[in-house]
Amino acid sequence: NLTEKLSSTFKKLKGHGRLSERNIEETLREVRMSMLEADVHFRVVKEFLEKVRQRALGREVQESLTPAQQFIKIVNEELTRLMGGENSEMDLSGSPPAIVMLVGLQGSGKTTTAAKLAKYLGQKGRKSYLVPADTRRPAAIEQLKVLGEQLGVEVYDSRGKGDPVKICRKAREEAEAEAKGIDTLIIDTGGRLHIDEELMGELERIKEKIEPREILLVADAMTGQDAINVAGRFNEALDIDGVILTKMEGDARGGAALTIRALTGKPIKFVGTGEKLGALEPFCPERMASRILG
Amino acid sequence: IKRRKEIDQGVREELEELLIAADIGVKTSGRLLETAQEMVSKQESAGLGLLKEYLKEAIKEVLVGKGKGLEIGVEKPLVIMMVGVNGVGKTTTIGKIASQFSAKGLKVMLVAADTFRAAAIDQLRVWAERAGAEFISQQPGSDPAAVVFDALEAARARGMDMVVVDTAGRLHTKTNLMDELKKIKRVMGKKLPGAPQEILLVLDATTGQNAVPQAKLFDETLGITGIILTKLDGTAKGGVIVAIANELTVPIRLIGIGERIEDLREFDPEQFVEALF
């Protein structure tokens, strides 16, 4: 792993163990390679390394008795700070129902995550209403209906209710009806490309019509360099409130998390850690940082 | 003494960024740049434009012999098993393949062996209807190997030309789920000797370097006869298949370029590389 690699790079420092500029450059190359292999976008890596370089050339490393240790500490610190979560909780305050809207590319895990969120919020005493707003994918509405049944959570019947914008509006009207006692609406939208003008416009219209409290980008942990384009465009169109990174229980390093965070400044709120509906955890910046570094 | 001509540092960086941006991976990019450097040392000068052309040729060479569509031979039915991690496009791609072959007048059967994921069976059923293919399924939760076993019996009895088996998405790191695929494959071979003739791994073009361990593990577990690269209609380049080409000799057979039934093409290395950067 990187810490071992860096430690052995530093072991080659003879005698006084002070870090020269050349040592630092060599070490930064190791860090760069590791982060690129982890799928962090190359521009984000460049900016990150520059921050580390500045600190490494500064007094805290140069005057340290253990400069190598200090260097590794800086890399970890800077990365954790970048990943870190101020406001990584969902804000569901205000008059009910609080609306959560999930968006993202095809197959990233939105429908499954919508159900996971309903379960998670249920454990916190909230009563959710799942809204299948994907009118295109075969059996998408059925998929959310089945998941809702598994949880005992109500699912809006979207069939024959028109386009996704209409569905969301009607579902909210139903949720606002006192008798249901629903305090949260979770909207599952269909997957779409960030470059599909028409479909991105549809998301903008849904946002405008129902004013979600939380718009969350659901992204696959194994996304590569393209994360920069996807996150950039979704954030530009919708000003997302946060990100959910799915399929994190695999061995993808998850560098897309850093790309998305660095580009949008938005927090990663949850990670999906499996196919079962209980597999949703709050995001942990330290763990993500060490996973990306490898 | 003749000094070796070096690629200008700025140009080298620019080239490396183009390769990395395409998800070719830092190590593979480094290797490609080494070969570009060798070419440069042999001639007088090489600007960015020429080097880009050179790199494209080098990549095409790695991918040559990689494009090979699906064909039905003499042995019928041709049995295809679709595998891959979650959400990459297996089920949708099956619909596309079924449509192409059934349009040629062939009898195609789709087997719903994803008995786990919510509404997976319903999803494949819709595609079978759209493609004009026969459809075999059992109850959700039933044993996928049993579904496949019975399906192959029906396929033989009904004189199918092609059978495509949909499996549940699964991460390559889940050994028990990979073992399940092995079992499904074994059961197929028991029922119809030689089946499955094709085991196709579906990879999502937006995936980064994780596609390499995916390809390796699925190949190690099952023996992959081809790769299908989906979602190339997005902005992701799918360059990770260049890194994969270093590790496996599996041909890229087909590409997915959209969500409609007709959005399937044979892999064309020329076109693919031209679009990389």
Ligand SMILES: Nc1nc2c(ncn2[C@@H]2O[C@H](COP(=O)(O)OP(=O)(O)OP(=O)(O)O)[C@@H](O)[C@H]2O)c(=O)[nH]1
């Ligand atoms: N291993 C793993 N699989 C997941 C996770 N989250 C979702 N999945 C799986 O990913 C696949 C795609 O999930 P969906 O919920 O259908 O994805 P989606 O974003 O709604 O897809 P579209 O609606 O087509 O855009 C399914 O097989 C899910 O079971 C996760 O955290 N880990």
Ligand SMILES: Nc1nc2c(ncn2[C@@H]2O[C@H](COP(=O)(O)OP(=O)(O)OP(=O)(O)O)[C@@H](O)[C@H]2O)c(=O)[nH]1
């Ligand atoms: N843009 C685009 N979307 C695609 C392509 N292929 C599949 N999709 C979409 O990707 C999403 C997932 O497709 P599925 O066919 O359900 O994927 P899967 O591999 O069967 O998923 P699991 O069975 O859950 O593992 C759907 O929304 C598809 O429409 C493609 O080539 N381009």
Ligand SMILES: [Mg+2]
């Ligand atoms: Mg969905």
Ligand SMILES: [Mg+2]
């Ligand atoms: Mg499927």
